[in-house]
Amino acid sequence: MAHEVGTRPLPPTAAGVEAEAGITLMDRVDGALEGLWHFLSSMRFAVVLMLGLAIVGLIGSLIIQAPPGILAEPEAKANWIAEIGPMGVPIVTFLHGLPVIGAVVPDLRYRDVAGLFDSLQLFGIFNSIYFRIIIAALVISTIACSIHRFPGMVRTATQPRVDVAPTFFEHAPQHEAIVVRHTPAETLELLSGILRAKRYRVLTADGDAIHVYADRFRWAPFAGLIGHLSLVVILAGGIVGATMGYRNTQFTISEGATMPVDAVPGVTIQLLDFTDTYDIRTGAPSDYASQVVLYRDGAEIARHTIRVNDPLRLGDTSFYQAFFGSAAVMTVKDKDGKTLVAQGVPLAWRTTADDRPVGSFTIPGTDYVGWVIGTKGAGDSTIQAGQVQLELYTTGEGTQVGQALLTQGSASTIGGLDITFERESQFTGLNIGRDPGVMLVWLGAFLLFGGFVIRFTLPHKRIWARIAARPNGAVVGVASLGSKEAALGTEFESLVNDIRTALAAPARN
Amino acid sequence: MAKMSEYAFVAALLSTVLATLLYLAYALSGLRAARLQTAGMVVTTPGLGFVSGPRTAAIGRYASIIGWLATFALLFSLVFRAIATGHGPFANMYEFSMAFAFGILAAHMWFERKYHQRILALVALPVAVAMMLYAATIPAEIEPLVPALQNNLLLTVHVAVAIVAYGSFSIAFAASLLYLLQPEGGRWGLPKPQVLDEIGYRAVVIGFPFLTLTIILGAIWADTAWGTYWSWDPKETASLVTWLIYGAYLHARVMRGWRGNRAAWLLVFGFGATLFTYFGNLFFGGLHSYSGLG
Numbered sequence A: 001m002a003h004e005v006g007t008r009p010l011p012p013t014a015a016g017v018e019a020e021a022g023i024t025l026m027d028r029v030d031g032a033l034e035g036l037w038h039f040l041s042s043m044r045f046a047v048v049l050m051l052g053l054a055i056v057g058l059i060g061s062l063i064i065q066a067p068p069g070i071l072a073e074p075e076a077k078a079n080w081i082a083e084i085g086p087m088g089v090p091i092v093t094f095l096h097g098l099p100v101i102g103a104v105v106p107d108l109r110y111r112d113v114a115g116l117f118d119s120l121q122l123f124g125i126f127n128s129i130y131f132r133i134i135i136a137a138l139v140i141s142t143i144a145c146s147i148h149r150f151p152g153m154v155r156t157a158t159q160p161r162v163d164v165a166p167t168f169f170e171h172a173p174q175h176e177a178i179v180v181r182h183t184p185a186e187t188l189e190l191l192s193g194i195l196r197a198k199r200y201r202v203l204t205a206d207g208d209a210i211h212v213y214a215d216r217f218r219w220a221p222f223a224g225l226i227g228h229l230s231l232v233v234i235l236a237g238g239i240v241g242a243t244m245g246y247r248n249t250q251f252t253i254s255e256g257a258t259m260p261v262d263a264v265p266g267v268t269i270q271l272l273d274f275t276d277t278y279d280i281r282t283g284a285p286s287d288y289a290s291q292v293v294l295y296r297d298g299a300e301i302a303r304h305t306i307r308v309n310d311p312l313r314l315g316d317t318s319f320y321q322a323f324f325g326s327a328a329v330m331t332v333k334d335k336d337g338k339t340l341v342a343q344g345v346p347l348a349w350r351t352t353a354d355d356r357p358v359g360s361f362t363i364p365g366t367d368y369v370g371w372v373i374g375t376k377g378a379g380d381s382t383i384q385a386g387q388v389q390l391e392l393y394t395t396g397e398g399t400q401v402g403q404a405l406l407t408q409g410s411a412s413t414i415g416g417l418d419i420t421f422e423r424e425s426q427f428t429g430l431n432i433g434r435d436p437g438v439m440l441v442w443l444g445a446f447l448l449f450g451g452f453v454i455r456f457t458l459p460h461k462r463i464w465a466r467i468a469a470r471p472n473g474a475v476v477g478v479a480s481l482g483s484k485e486a487a488l489g490t491e492f493e494s495l496v497n498d499i500r501t502a503l504a505a506p507a508r509n
Numbered sequence B: 001m002a003k004m005s006e007y008a009f010v011a012a013l014l015s016t017v018l019a020t021l022l023y024l025a026y027a028l029s030g031l032r033a034a035r036l037q038t039a040g041m042v043v044t045t046p047g048l049g050f051v052s053g054p055r056t057a058a059i060g061r062y063a064s065i066i067g068w069l070a071t072f073a074l075l076f077s078l079v080f081r082a083i084a085t086g087h088g089p090f091a092n093m094y095e096f097s098m099a100f101a102f103g104i105l106a107a108h109m110w111f112e113r114k115y116h117q118r119i120l121a122l123v124a125l126p127v128a129v130a131m132m133l134y135a136a137t138i139p140a141e142i143e144p145l146v147p148a149l150q151n152n153l154l155l156t157v158h159v160a161v162a163i164v165a166y167g168s169f170s171i172a173f174a175a176s177l178l179y180l181l182q183p184e185g186g187r188w189g190l191p192k193p194q195v196l197d198e199i200g201y202r203a204v205v206i207g208f209p210f211l212t213l214t215i216i217l218g219a220i221w222a223d224t225a226w227g228t229y230w231s232w233d234p235k236e237t238a239s240l241v242t243w244l245i246y247g248a249y250l251h252a253r254v255m256r257g258w259r260g261n262r263a264a265w266l267l268v269f270g271f272g273a274t275l276f277t278y279f280g281n282l283f284f285g286g287l288h289s290y291s292g293l294g
Ligand code: HEM
Pocket: A001, A002, A003, A004, A005, A040, A041, A042, A043, A044, A046, A050, A138, A141, A142, A143, A145, A146, A223, A224, A225, A227, A228, A231, A452, A455, A456, B208, B247, B250, B251, B254
């Protein structure tokens, strides 16, 4: 954005005298609106908002945030709050995917302050009302600021003031007077030559003296403007993504199964194989890979091994590796021996009561849903390795029809159906998403970075000069507003040196 | 190669400590010269910066030479390590702390060359030493990358860009600290407040775009690895907080009532936020999208 030159001695302009008039109501409204506009477009407001947002962010990074969706459901919220770590429990945290045992800073006893925190929306601070207000205010402020400054920026770039007052050459932050023996016209020619050689644009005006204005990178301040407005583009992308995107972070599919992809009608996905690999020496995971095939109306359209940093893209929909777990391969036959189900059931959930892996499947041709509960692992005496607990419920009422502990390979009859736990396999958890806003986000990010880089590397450089005749020559006043950048300061000095070298000083006599 | 990296690291650590001591000696000698000057002795005062006698200047030169040595030793250490691991210094806090320390050293030497203010070393180098000592406490074993980190090019650039930002911010921190320590009008032969203000600003002008790029690259990585470019993970959030503080600084610096002390304080907070972002993993508890799988 434009340099904040308001606080520097500007080239003086004639100040208009405002006409006195009676103050009407309209004037008051006008005044209030103007005040509001002034407030909204002020940098002070912007800085306060940015720091306010920084404080909200700091709180949000210190206080545990609820996973998405949890806070909207009272029961899930209560469960979640009951579960979050009490003080003094070492928490394994992750740095870029590596586990790090967290030093436990008194983890605030969340349970004790949960009511307060919850009512202050601290568990979902990035959806809180005050977060939204700050973001909205920042957008308004940025736009107001841009609109406010735009005309001045255009004027500075296209109609710079060439004939500044003589006093400017005495009071500007950087100024120099050089006496030369050339005529004013010759001086102008030499001076313009020097400036043009330095790639300045040179404008002149005649008056009591020859006025010269030279500048470089006059469009660069607009890059700063673009940098600012790109924030709005990024936020717009975020809003588009949140409102128009599709996301399923909980898509589970077991090995061998084929399932419809809800995000893309007509498309099904088949998991051929999931492999998790670990480093022999350290035991750390080294690879998670889901081999999948996509079909549209039965015909293969894509085949890919999805890895953590290697998603599958199908048009604007992407499939990411997200999680995995064990699955139970179940077969269900009716009385006539007809196979109703032969599939792996992902045990992707946990029972609330005793934290066992659990999953469900529907049984076509019946009114039943089967729930499969797996073992907790070694030491689980109720459901041991090689066993699952099967519970059968009706779909509508949810009443239990029967239950049995199934040992791998042997069939049991439950609710008139022959149900077998064939073997254990694996399922993969995919995150399937479509985000139409993401292109806006990348565009905004590119403009933000590019805009500020240009703005920082190419400052708008402006030089004023005034060539006045004097006996046997001329005197050249050169001035610049200086800059926050010292580089320009030395450049001004080198310019003055160049002028002194190129133009001859008056002969001494 | 891994061994050579460790030797170079030790060399870098020792020479940074030595350089720090030399810079300290330089400062003390300068202080003495300044006192002699006030007492009426003849000493030379270079155009920029520290008052110095001939001895001071000699010590300063040695300090700089050792400083450069340390910088290159650490660079070699990083390069050897990268050859050994096959990737950039992003796999663990050992590698990243080394890179951070290198960022500080390199930024300091660069700013020293440009602005001839050796005195900034008194703040910057101890920070680099602390980072290296911290790195030394972390096992240096090379382990295979976990799946989330298997994005060599993107993460190497991400980290390289980040250390430029962090290095610049530590210089801005050094400048602002000296600015704030300095009583009105300047004393103790410290650089003029305008010079410190200028250095702080120049450092942020470099650091801010680099931090912006760091965050953008992090978002691109998150998008490829997890399918969301932003999830308000504590680490992401902390980097945004840092970015906002430096953004606020860029405005505050040209605002009436904010330029000067308040702007300098923002640089101090900004560096605090930088360290918080960096070490945040050690105290962020609970939910992390970075846990990746499982
Ligand atoms: C999160 C929001 C913002 C960010 C990240 C931001 C960032 C920046 C950056 C990086 C600069 C330095 C580059 C340049 O001079 O163009 C800058 C300058 C500037 N910003 Fe912002 N800005 C934000 C909001 C605003 C708002 C709301 C206003 C309106 C009051 C504003 C007004 C200005 C002005 C006038 C300058 C030029 C200051 C100078 O002369 O150095 N900014 N901003």
